[in-house]
Amino acid sequence: MGYAIEGSTGTWEVVVGLEVHAQVISNAKLFSGSATAFGAEPNSQVSFVDAAFPGMLPVINRECVRQAVRTGLGLNAHINVVSHFDRKNYFYPDLPSGYQISQYEHPVVGAGVVEVQLADGSTKQIGVTRLHLEQDAGKSLHDQHPTKSFIDLNRAGVALMEIVSEPDIRSPEEAGAYVRKLRSILRYLGTCDGNMEEGSMRADVNVSVRKHGEPYRTRCEIKNVNSVRFVMLAVEAEAQRQIEVWESGGTVQQETRLFDSARGITRPMRSKEDAHDYRYFPDPDLLPLVLDEAWIEELRLALPELPDARQARFMREYGLTAYDAGVLIAEKETAAFFETVAKGRDAKIAANWVTGDFFAALNRTGGSIENPPVSAENLGKLLDLIADNTINGRIAKDVFEAMLGTGKDPASIVDEKGLRQVTDTSAIDAAVAKIVAANQDKVAEYKSGKDKLFGFFVGQTMKAMAGKGNPTLINEALKKALS
Amino acid sequence: MSQLTDLTIVQARDGLRAKDFTAEDLTLAHLSAIEALNPRLNAFITVSHSQALDQARAADKALAAGEQLALTGIPLAIKDLFCTAGVRTTAGSKILEPFVPPYESSVTANLLRDGAVFLGKANLDEFAMGSSNMTSAYGPVENPWKRRQDANAVLVPGGSSGGSAAAVAARLAMGATGTDTGGSIRQPASFCGLVGVKPSYGRCSRWGVVAFASSLDHPGPFARTVRDGAILLGSMAGHDPKDSTSADVPVPDYEAACARGVKGLRIGVPAEYRSDDMPGEIEALWRQGLDWLRAAGAEIVDVSLPHTKYGLATYYIVAPAEASSNLARYDGVRFGSRRDGEDLRDLYERTRAEGFGPEVRRRIMIGTYVLSAGYYDAYYLRAQKIRALILKDFTDVFAHVDALLTPTAPSAAFAQGENMDDPIKMYLNDVFTVPANLAGVPAISVPAGLDANGLPLGLQVIGKVFDEETVFAVAAEVERAAGFTALPSIRAGG
Numbered sequence: 001m002g003y004a005i006e007g008s009t010g011t012w013e014v015v016v017g018l019e020v021h022a023q024v025i026s027n028a029k030l031f032s033g034s035a036t037a038f039g040a041e042p043n044s045q046v047s048f049v050d051a052a053f054p055g056m057l058p059v060i061n062r063e064c065v066r067q068a069v070r071t072g073l074g075l076n077a078h079i080n081v082v083s084h085f086d087r088k089n090y091f092y093p094d095l096p097s098g099y100q101i102s103q104y105e106h107p108v109v110g111a112g113v114v115e116v117q118l119a120d121g122s123t124k125q126i127g128v129t130r131l132h133l134e135q136d137a138g139k140s141l142h143d144q145h146p147t148k149s150f151i152d153l154n155r156a157g158v159a160l161m162e163i164v165s166e167p168d169i170r171s172p173e174e175a176g177a178y179v180r181k182l183r184s185i186l187r188y189l190g191t192c193d194g195n196m197e198e199g200s201m202r203a204d205v206n207v208s209v210r211k212h213g214e215p216y217r218t219r220c221e222i223k224n225v226n227s228v229r230f231v232m233l234a235v236e237a238e239a240q241r242q243i244e245v246w247e248s249g250g251t252v253q254q255e256t257r258l259f260d261s262a263r264g265i266t267r268p269m270r271s272k273e274d275a276h277d278y279r280y281f282p283d284p285d286l287l288p289l290v291l292d293e294a295w296i297e298e299l300r301l302a303l304p305e306l307p308d309a310r311q312a313r314f315m316r317e318y319g320l321t322a323y324d325a326g327v328l329i330a331e332k333e334t335a336a337f338f339e340t341v342a343k344g345r346d347a348k349i350a351a352n353w354v355t356g357d358f359f360a361a362l363n364r365t366g367g368s369i370e371n372p373p374v375s376a377e378n379l380g381k382l383l384d385l386i387a388d389n390t391i392n393g394r395i396a397k398d399v400f401e402a403m404l405g406t407g408k409d410p411a412s413i414v415d416e417k418g419l420r421q422v423t424d425t426s427a428i429d430a431a432v433a434k435i436v437a438a439n440q441d442k443v444a445e446y447k448s449g450k451d452k453l454f455g456f457f458v459g460q461t462m463k464a465m466a467g468k469g470n471p472t473l474i475n476e477a478l479k480k481a482l483s
Numbered sequence: 484m485s486q487l488t489d490l491t492i493v494q495a496r497d498g499l500r501a502k503d504f505t506a507e508d509l510t511l512a513h514l515s516a517i518e519a520l521n522p523r524l525n526a527f528i529t530v531s532h533s534q535a536l537d538q539a540r541a542a543d544k545a546l547a548a549g550e551q552l553a554l555t556g557i558p559l560a561i562k563d564l565f566c567t568a569g570v571r572t573t574a575g576s577k578i579l580e581p582f583v584p585p586y587e588s589s590v591t592a593n594l595l596r597d598g599a600v601f602l603g604k605a606n607l608d609e610f611a612m613g614s615s616n617m618t619s620a621y622g623p624v625e626n627p628w629k630r631r632q633d634a635n636a637v638l639v640p641g642g643s644s645g646g647s648a649a650a651v652a653a654r655l656a657m658g659a660t661g662t663d664t665g666g667s668i669r670q671p672a673s674f675c676g677l678v679g680v681k682p683s684y685g686r687c688s689r690w691g692v693v694a695f696a697s698s699l700d701h702p703g704p705f706a707r708t709v710r711d712g713a714i715l716l717g718s719m720a721g722h723d724p725k726d727s728t729s730a731d732v733p734v735p736d737y738e739a740a741c742a743r744g745v746k747g748l749r750i751g752v753p754a755e756y757r758s759d760d761m762p763g764e765i766e767a768l769w770r771q772g773l774d775w776l777r778a779a780g781a782e783i784v785d786v787s788l789p790h791t792k793y794g795l796a797t798y799y800i801v802a803p804a805e806a807s808s809n810l811a812r813y814d815g816v817r818f819g820s821r822r823d824g825e826d827l828r829d830l831y832e833r834t835r836a837e838g839f840g841p842e843v844r845r846r847i848m849i850g851t852y853v854l855s856a857g858y859y860d861a862y863y864l865r866a867q868k869i870r871a872l873i874l875k876d877f878t879d880v881f882a883h884v885d886a887l888l889t890p891t892a893p894s895a896a897f898a899q900g901e902n903m904d905d906p907i908k909m910y911l912n913d914v915f916t917v918p919a920n921l922a923g924v925p926a927i928s929v930p931a932g933l934d935a936n937g938l939p940l941g942l943q944v945i946g947k948v949f950d951e952e953t954v955f956a957v958a959a960e961v962e963r964a965a966g967f968t969a970l971p972s973i974r975a976g977g
Contacts, residue, residue: 057689
């Protein structure tokens with residue numbers, strides 16, 4: 001039995017559908033030649049088209065269409081050879097033309113599917129209803145002046161893909177997994193940078209609740225949720241709220257809400273009187289978008305390896321578990337890092353080091369995979385030093401710590417600090433003899449059957465050798481000395 | 484030799500080449516005509532005196548160097564709907580009163596490329612919405628023609644390109660640009676005794692032209708002869724990658740097409756353009772036009788455009804719908820006039836209530852209504868379906884005939900104040916012109932005769948899409964046969 005919420009009148013199921021807005025990676029805007037870089041001086045990337053000056057006309061940017069089609073292919077979706085652009089009309093100062101150009105009835109991409117993996121090891125298919133291209137609006141700044149609002153049109157006209165899911169999601173976990181997976185696919189494709197803090201990816205979350213076996217009840221839309229965690233929290237908070245409404249005899253009203261992350265609740269965004277009539281109609285300034293089938297095939301063939309395929313390959317090629325492979329492929333940069341480390345080495349050890357010590361160091365140092373505290377090449381060399389018995393696993397951890405942020409070659413650290421593993425059996429025999437002689441009482445206890453004490457002798461010997469003894473040889477020497 | 488302002492573009496071109504006069508002479512003659520007559524006619528909103536002289540002197544320099552392009556030194560009026568770099572562009576509206584575009588529309592850029600001189604910006608109905616030039620925020624335009632019986636009546640030049648038509652008719656300019664959304668070039672051409680050309684949709688770029696109804700707006704020229712109109716269109720036309728609806732098709736030699744004749748052409752007479760309330764003299768002129776063409780070797784064929792009767796209703800849904808959206812950008816936030824308010828909504832309401840005149844407000848409301856939820860299917864969607872049927876009417880007919888001949892407008896020029904009591908009466912002016920806009924096919928109005936009051940009447944030639952050449956050939960034949968030599972009462976040197 002999946003996720004469920006126990007209410008006072010019984011068990012409730014959550015139904016979630018997501019609309020994810022993903023900013024398309026392209027040098028120019030959807031219908032103008034203006035630049036799209038994030039963080040530029042306000043209003044420095046605005047053309048007369050973006051500012052909707054009289055007589056200005058939109059011209060579709062081929063690159064944005066290419067990216068949308070590639071995304072559709074990456075979502076295993078149907079590509080519509082003919083699609084249309086419509087105007088969505090409403091007044092707001094950051095919408096210069098008074099309408100957003102979007103695709104209403106005929107989107108460029110039709111039905112597709114995203115497979116997510118859940119914590120219990122199961123997988124689930126989440127249907128994608130459609131993907132369409134549309135313009136982003138500018139930004140209103142209300143906190144720059146006591147009585148005025150400022151407008152920054154840099155973002156106005158930037159291409160967005162709106163990716164709409166089917167209401168197939170049944171838990172906060174599935175919602176989070178879907179957004180994470182979608183983000184991963186977009187980043188693999190290079191069609192969206194997935195940066196939720198900068199707003200280049202944001203989600204509208206549609207939530208309703210129902211008793212098992214019922215048809216759908218009324219849903220509410222939580223707008224502009226900007227992190228995976230908030231998506232999950234928003235689903236939970238909204239489901240709880242709706243259950244309380246239903247169980248107290250009320251009726252959930254269809255409305256738009258916002259997630260208040262500070263208080264962990266959702267609240268209404270606009271009242272019904274303000275409900276917009278967007279007066280959609282086909283944009284007469286644009287012809288239907290007609291795609292060439294051969295071009296779509298070309299794009300399909302040139303798609304990079306995507307997360308699912310890479311995970312399968314990691315399991316097959318490197319013998320990794322589904323879980324480890326899943327962790328390593330989530331970010332394509334991590335996957336590439338791992339592959340560099342694992343190349344020509346024991347992949348399982350490489351995976352352990354990357355997901356273990358390396359991830360821990362990444363968290364601790366606040367570094368990023370693009371700019372890691374230890375390069376993949378150097379981590380690989382460290383694994384080589386373990387493999388050829390230059391150092392043991394214990395010492396390797398110290399060497400790794402010494403490598404952090406220094407860019408140093410592990411071999412030179414081993415040499416500098418004299419950490420080379422001792423494999424000279426006479427030195428090991430001497431150390432063992434000393435420990436045995438100094439601990440005659442323990443030797444007697446061991447011989448009388450207290451086997452666990454063997455570990456004590458290993459530790460003492462290793463300590464005496466400053467950690468550099470070869471563990472296998474120490475074991476052998478101790479077994480001989482204690483028999 | 485007649486005075487400079489009476490020359491056709493063809494004559495002026497030859498005169499400039501022969502060094503009979505300079506481009507500066509030509510421009511100065513027009514500027515002084517404007518100075519003398521514009522206070523009365525109000526054909527220009529803005530006269531760009533010094534810019535015109537600069538352009539004329541540059542033309543003289545080019546001519547001296549032996550470089551004569553299609554329009555070198557030819558002075559033109561530009562409808563104040565075309566954005567002109569550095570020259571105020573108002574669209575006939577208060578809301579754009581302070582607007583000076585930093586860019587040049589593609590069509591006017593093409594004219595400048597070919598050496599034209601811009602005298603100034605011609606008056607028009609506000610945002611090109613009107614058939615009389617009475618809705619301009621810059622005052623009405625007087626038609627230079629007078630009724631024989633009632634010479635005191637001030638007649639309208641038609642609309643929306645009324646200033647362009649009055650300027651060319653009164654010899655204040657040798658030609659002009661206009662835009663035709665439902666007849667806004669052809670109806671004023673008919674009212675002012677001029678040639679008015681609405682080319683195929685996509686033939687002239689809309690980039691930099693203030694939009695009224697995007698799918699219906701057609702830039703085109705006014706001229707005093709068919710051949711001059713052909714020269715102007717040849718310069719204005721051409722593919723423009725900045726307008727997605729611009730057609731990537733070659734521009735043929737329209738001037739040459741004027742001399743083709745009509746021998747062997749099949750000319751259709753659409754039954755649906757006949758009505759019992761059509762004035763007898765218009766009916767007679769139409770029949771006369773058909774006789775001329777028959778005499779010149781054309782075959783006259785009765786045809787049917789069965790959905791014509793829905794044209795006007797369809798137009799007055801589609802055009803306001805697009806306009807209601809196109810005009811949303813005039814919100815006082817970034818350019819043009821602004822009236823500050825208590826809050827954002829108040830700013831919008833005051834800016835737009837004060838900036839737009841009553842006809843524009845009416846059309847924005849009609850357009851908003853027909854697009855709104857619950858009405859869209861009944862109005863906009865249905866209008867689009869009928870539009871497709873109207874296009875099919877033309878496609879079907881043009882499988883059998885080469886061009887159509889019809890009257891341009893249901894009447895000659897009317898007086899200011901007439902037809903003003905009921906917007907529907909005014910809209911009826913477009914009944915013969917609107918179908919060509921809905922179908923995107925080319926059409927020309929050519930002066931063919933006078934009514935009993937001595938006012939000009941035009942005939943309309945409609946052709947196949949992108950076949951302006953045949954339209955020019957037929958129009959030139961009507962022009963030749965009509966021998967239209969009447970002159971307006973108010974004109975330079977008149």
